[in-house]
Amino acid sequence: MIKDITLGQYFPGESPIHKMDARTKLILTLVLIVIIFFVHTYIGYLCVAALLVLTAVISKVGARFVYNGIKPILPIALFTFVINLFFISGETVIFEWRFIKITLEGLRQSVITVVRLVLLVLSSTMMTLTTSPMELTTALERLLKPLSKIGFPVHEIALMMSIALRFIPTLLEETDKIMKAQTARGADFEEGGLIKKAKALVPLLVPLFVSAFRRAYDLALAMEARCYNGGEGRTKMRVSHFHKRDLFAFAAVGLVVIVIALGY
Amino acid sequence: MPITTEGLRFEYAPGTPFSHVALEDISVTIDDGSFTSLIGHTGSGKSTFIQLIAGLIKPTAGKIYLDGEDINQKGYDKKKLRRKIGVLFQYPEYQLFEETVEKDIAFGPTKAGFTEDEVAVKVRKAMELVGLDYETFREKSPFELSGGEKRKVAIAGVLATDPQILILDEPIAGLDPIGRQDFMEMVRDLNRGGKTVIMISHNMDDLAEYSTRVIALYQGKVYLDGTPNEVFSRYGHLKRAGLDLPETGKVIQKLRDRGIDIDREIITKDALIRELKKLLGGKDD
Ligand SMILES: Nc1ncnc2c1ncn2[C@@H]1O[C@H](COP(=O)(O)OP(=O)(O)OP(=O)(O)O)[C@@H](O)[C@H]1O
Ligand SMILES: [Mg+2]
Numbered sequence: 001m002i003k004d005i006t007l008g009q010y011f012p013g014e015s016p017i018h019k020m021d022a023r024t025k026l027i028l029t030l031v032l033i034v035i036i037f038f039v040h041t042y043i044g045y046l047c048v049a050a051l052l053v054l055t056a057v058i059s060k061v062g063a064r065f066v067y068n069g070i071k072p073i074l075p076i077a078l079f080t081f082v083i084n085l086f087f088i089s090g091e092t093v094i095f096e097w098r099f100i101k102i103t104l105e106g107l108r109q110s111v112i113t114v115v116r117l118v119l120l121v122l123s124s125t126m127m128t129l130t131t132s133p134m135e136l137t138t139a140l141e142r143l144l145k146p147l148s149k150i151g152f153p154v155h156e157i158a159l160m161m162s163i164a165l166r167f168i169p170t171l172l173e174e175t176d177k178i179m180k181a182q183t184a185r186g187a188d189f190e191e192g193g194l195i196k197k198a199k200a201l202v203p204l205l206v207p208l209f210v211s212a213f214r215r216a217y218d219l220a221l222a223m224e225a226r227c228y229n230g231g232e233g234r235t236k237m238r239v240s241h242f243h244k245r246d247l248f249a250f251a252a253v254g255l256v257v258i259v260i261a262l263g264y
Numbered sequence: 265m266p267i268t269t270e271g272l273r274f275e276y277a278p279g280t281p282f283s284h285v286a287l288e289d290i291s292v293t294i295d296d297g298s299f300t301s302l303i304g305h306t307g308s309g310k311s312t313f314i315q316l317i318a319g320l321i322k323p324t325a326g327k328i329y330l331d332g333e334d335i336n337q338k339g340y341d342k343k344k345l346r347r348k349i350g351v352l353f354q355y356p357e358y359q360l361f362e363e364t365v366e367k368d369i370a371f372g373p374t375k376a377g378f379t380e381d382e383v384a385v386k387v388r389k390a391m392e393l394v395g396l397d398y399e400t401f402r403e404k405s406p407f408e409l410s411g412g413e414k415r416k417v418a419i420a421g422v423l424a425t426d427p428q429i430l431i432l433d434e435p436i437a438g439l440d441p442i443g444r445q446d447f448m449e450m451v452r453d454l455n456r457g458g459k460t461v462i463m464i465s466h467n468m469d470d471l472a473e474y475s476t477r478v479i480a481l482y483q484g485k486v487y488l489d490g491t492p493n494e495v496f497s498r499y500g501h502l503k504r505a506g507l508d509l510p511e512t513g514k515v516i517q518k519l520r521d522r523g524i525d526i527d528r529e530i531i532t533k534d535a536l537i538r539e540l541k542k543l544l545g546g547k548d549d
Contacts, residue, residue: 012281102545180320181359184351185421186375203371206361210407 017059022139032123069125085108135164146181155231267294272326286312299461301471304481307508350427354434356418360406372425390424432463468510472531497528512536
């Protein structure tokens with residue numbers, strides 16, 4: 001049912017990767033994404049791939065969930081592979097039939113593009129699998145903090161993000177409830193053409209909006225009642241710190257960066 | 265139209281780290297015209313069970329028969345099921361969506377395929393049943409009503425289809441005592457009129473008073489099953505399952521603790537008063 005749509009794809013766990021400071025994971029993921037664009041040797045790709053596989057193994061997330069993370073881009077990967085294969089021209093022809101010509105260079109380039117795509121998605125997947133959305137928002141807020149000096153509303157944006165994240169599961173649950181109640185009254189959300197389906201959504205959307213507004217109002221009231229008045233001087237209940245494992249992670253990624261910078 | 269379940273099992277989010285078995289091996293038959301109460305600690309699986317028998321979710325394993333027909337088999341007419349079974353959830357007023365009270369109540373019967381004239385009659389009848397004056401309320405927006413009135417509109421919306429089986433999932437939560445009593449009396453009258461009632465509630469007094477059968481769930485399994493007298497007299501069992509006694513039960517237990525021999529199977533207030541009068545040597549009136 002609708003509850004099966006998980007937000008992000010956080011896979012709870014206790015591994016060192018899970019426990020790592022979310023800031024570390026955020027920075028390192030960005031670093032990885034950037035260097036994947038600079039890699040141009042097999043050894044380089046191997047290093048990045050090995051690093052990601054190692055992360056996956058340590059995190060104990062399980063191959064199925066990692067695969068689920070990259071599944072959505074597989075059709076795109078296949079599509080770019082085919083396009084590249086047929087349209088990149090080169091010298092060494094390995095297959096020719098009528099107007100179709102496949103060259104060794106084309107094949108190489110297509111494989112590389114797919115590997116790159118998969119590695120890119122894999123790095124961000126590993127981060128979202130091991131970091132809860134809340135941790136990510138907090139990390140983002142702390143990393144962007146300096147920007148508030150120049151008037152960028154870092155705290156407000158982070159707060160909006162965390163409220164949204166907090167309420168998406170609630171709204172999904174609410175949707176599920178209302179859907180069941182209306183289904184029991186005879187509403188049908190699956191049958192009919194586009195217009196009929198859109199019309200069928202009214203009994204779902206109206207109560208959903210009503211309840212979303214009620215919740216927003218209640219939340220605002222509750223926040224004010226607890227003396228919320230902006231980010232100024234506000235502290236966090238749980239503050240994560242850098243540990244040894246973060247150092248290891250930086251070192252591991254640093255090593256890969258050096259290998260790639262050296263031109264391998 | 266008895267409902268029969270066979271080896272019913274339900275698991276939330278199977279195959280994920282969040283998987284949770286909410287019901288296991290439930291085999292019961294709910295007879296026509298009965299007033300069956302479901303009790304159980306929070307999270308014992310009551311709501312899951314009624315959603316299964318109402319055909320709103322599909323069992324992980326096991327079967328549900330309505331009139332001997334498997335409701336989850338291919339080609340089973342779900343519309344027929346919706347007409348036969350009405351479900352009232354907790355806080356049903358959150359399902360209101362139409363511009364006027366009349367239109368909202370008409371939603372169910374219209375979907376059930378009744379003609380316009382029939383629908384109009386049914387809406388009127390349902391409003392009468394819950395105690396909403398037709399002329400006063402029909403043109404009002406459901407969103408400008410008080411909480412109690414909204415609840416009545418929502419209840420009327422479910423009753424309007426005139427379902428043979430009425431499933432109630434804690435519908436009295438948040439009602440004032442008078443509203444609660446009115447509601448319970450209405451349900452009792454519907455039950456006396458021949459409808460099957462399946463009700464979840466945490467109010468043991470109401471259940472002791474009105475039900476003909478009580479099923480207690482504990483950790484997803486049937487724990488106790490019998491007449492209210494049988495179930496509510498098993499104090500130890502109820503305690504272990506984290507359940508409350510009806511007020512009468514509490515009084516009887518205190519009296520028994522002091523050595524007064526009084527029958528544990530007395531569960532309604534009237535019966536207890538009668539018994540106490542007898543014990544005190546008064547006349548039985
Ligand atoms: N959508 C869901 N996803 C995962 N688990 C769920 C979901 N809904 C319920 N559960 C779990 O299934 C179990 C049974 O839930 P259910 O709602 O049937 O309990 P209940 O007996 O109705 O409780 P209550 O008296 O609090 O309403 C609970 O442990 C609950 O945590
Ligand atoms: Mg429940």
